[in-house]
Amino acid sequence: MTAAGNAEQTKALILDAAMEEFSAYGIAGARVDRIARRVGCNKNLLYVYFGNKETLFTTVLERNLKKVYEExxxxxxxxxxxxxxxxxxxxxxxxxxxxxxxxxxxxxxxxxxxxxxxxxxxxxxxxxxxxxxxxxxxxxxxxxxxxxxxxxxxxxxxxxxxxxxxxxxxxxxxxxxxxxxxxxxxxxxxxxxxxxxxxxxxx
Structure with missing residues (x-):
């Protein structure tokens, strides 16, 4: 798999793990290190891809709301x-x-x-x-x-x-x-x- 392919796969795994974390704890209660542990990556990678925790939350929400519009x-x-x-x-x-x-x-x-x-x-x-x-x-x-x-x-x-x-x-x-x-x-x-x-x- 190419580096770009690996990056997209990692992003997808992060978004899946973040969905579980945010739905349980919200933005304030969620922990980036817990998300990173679920994925098996360095937590700094989450900041590289998404900037901050609130942006990650919004990305997760937008991604999943697409299901509503589609289904x-x-x-x-x-x-x-x-x-x-x-x-x-x-x-x-x-x-x-x-x-x-x-x-x-x-x-x-x-x-x-x-x-x-x-x-x-x-x-x-x-x-x-x-x-x-x-x-x-x-x-x-x-x-x-x-x-x-x-x-x-x-x-x-x-x-x-x-x-x-x-x-x-x-x-x-x-x-x-x-x-x-x-x-x-x-x-x-x-x-x-x-x-x-x-x-x-x-x-």
Whole structure:
């Protein structure tokens, strides 16, 4: 393998080890020497490749958020379907959910341009359907998207609510998934693919 190939492989190993470290301890609690030990390299190499610990954290977060953009299709005409896709992803990726929580706690406002752009695109995609009916009041796109994300991730590793208030629910994931779908269907209304409490999961 070439020197460049070795460097890329080492970077990938560092990012994998850093994911484990940051998701467990956040930025402040993470230790570069522990990451280096997992990889089997000198910790100075991490600074050579990434500059500092916060840049390494941001790189890890951006790398893993790509999975969200690639694996979860946004369906503005069927928001219950989107919500269940988010639910499935959040439950399957606890490390990433903890990483996002640490980012919110330690970095404050969302500073990832790609993530902000993705959110803006979703809100714009919902705008043409806005307006509501007497049975489905209209919500601002930003509020509706926030509410959907809150419901869909309420039982994930990043939430202080579902795992504490309803700890047995994840033992029946299909029933919980269906409840997420029904809740979003009621919230979204017919303009966004909802409109009835009898809507099944994935609908």
């Amino acid at each position: 979860i299709e946004f369906t503005p005409d069927d928001l219950p379907r989107y919500a269940t896709a988010v639910f499935d992803f959040a439950m399957a990726h606890p490390d990433l959910m903890r990483l996002m929580l640490w980012s919110s706690l330690e970095q404050g406002a969302d500073r990832l341009e790609a993530r902000a752009d993705a959110h803006s695109d979703k809100i714009r995609a919902m705008a043409p359907a806005s307006g509501g009916t007497p049975h489905a009041p209209a919500f601002r796109g930003a509020f509706l998207l926030t509410a959907i994300m809150a419901i869909a991730t309420a039982w994930s590793a990043a939430s202080p609510f579902g795992p504490t208030l309803d700890p047995d629910a994840p033992n029946q994931p299909e029933a919980l998934r269906e409840e997420v779908s029904k809740a979003v269907a009621l919230l979204a209304g017919p303009s966004f693919g909802g409109g009835g409490a009898d809507r099944g999961a994935g609908g």
